[in-house]
Amino acid sequence: MPNRSSVAVAVRGAVTQDEAEHVRDAVGPEISALGHPVEQARVRLTRYGGRDLPMLVVAQVNVVVADRMVRSQLAASGADEAIDGAAAGLRWRLHRLGRRLAAERSGDILGLSPAGWRPVLLPSPPTGLLPVRERPRKLVRSKSCRLAVQDVDAAAFTMELRDYPFHLFSDDTTGAESVLYRGGPTGYRLLRTMAGPEPTGTSVPLTVRSWPAPVLPVAQAVETLNANPTRSFVFFTDPAIGRGRVLYRRYDGDLALLSPTW
Known part of the structure; x- marks a missing residue:
């Protein structure tokens, strides 16, 4: 099962080493706490902007659990905010997937609803840097x-x-x-x-x-x-x-x- 050190981090743009390490600190515990094998864990951290453009950091986490791809992505003005938000979204989705896997093993069917799915505390990402x-x-x-x-x-x-x-x-x-x-x-x-x-x-x-x-x-x-x-x-x-x-x-x-x- 992947731990902190086995989370692969790819960076684009002006991303510092400390910011890349914060990815592992935020994401590693989430996947380690999952009660199912995680086949793959990758994070992409991208900083857009510069010059006359506002700064925007996008953190995207991808893990593979039981042959299912789980992704969480968040954009924010700062790297820590983007990373922590993406990690929180990952936690919620891994929990939901864990419930689904348990239901599949027991033969139960879990219904879906907007209230039961969408993490209401996570902001929706902006669509772009410029108007x-x-x-x-x-x-x-x-x-x-x-x-x-x-x-x-x-x-x-x-x-x-x-x-x-x-x-x-x-x-x-x-x-x-x-x-x-x-x-x-x-x-x-x-x-x-x-x-x-x-x-x-x-x-x-x-x-x-x-x-x-x-x-x-x-x-x-x-x-x-x-x-x-x-x-x-x-x-x-x-x-x-x-x-x-x-x-x-x-x-x-x-x-x-x-x-x-x-």
Whole structure:
């Protein structure tokens, strides 16, 4: 089981040795206290800003437990605040995963709810360093992944366990690319590339958008996100590939594109 010394720390930007050591002091006890083997523990500490930009430190913790990836991420103006906040989020998620693993062994099913999942004391991270309207943001990164085929409850569990602002997955009933995120009157909102009936038998309080995701070329999705500074992502069907994709804001304010592997 990883201890303090086995937590791998990667740094980017102007990060001091003391700040890197504080990562191990904050994260090591959390993973050591878990009653399950931890296969991997990695932390990335990044400092953005400088010159005329405000400073922002992002701490991201990734651990693998029972073949499940758990991630906690927090941004703050100081390194210690970011590290301690990410460690607190990790503690909460590891506890929730431990309950889930125990339930799986006993055959119980644990329901999910916004109140039971989201750590209400942890602030939401900012979307970027600069005001979005200061200049049009560019698409600087594209990545693809094999989408998990899931029902909505499983998608919610994955999203919260990995501290994602949204989760792109393949709906197990229709096969459509779908996005689950926090929002709407119930706490969770579901978007899909095709219209269809609302999922049944879910334990997650859910609002389903009744119309399909808009059909947009990537360039138009970039224009749409740049024109809406309060939005953190755009889910759309790309006519060039006929698949659902997500364009989202990075911490540095620029844009990234997430696509299903095809």
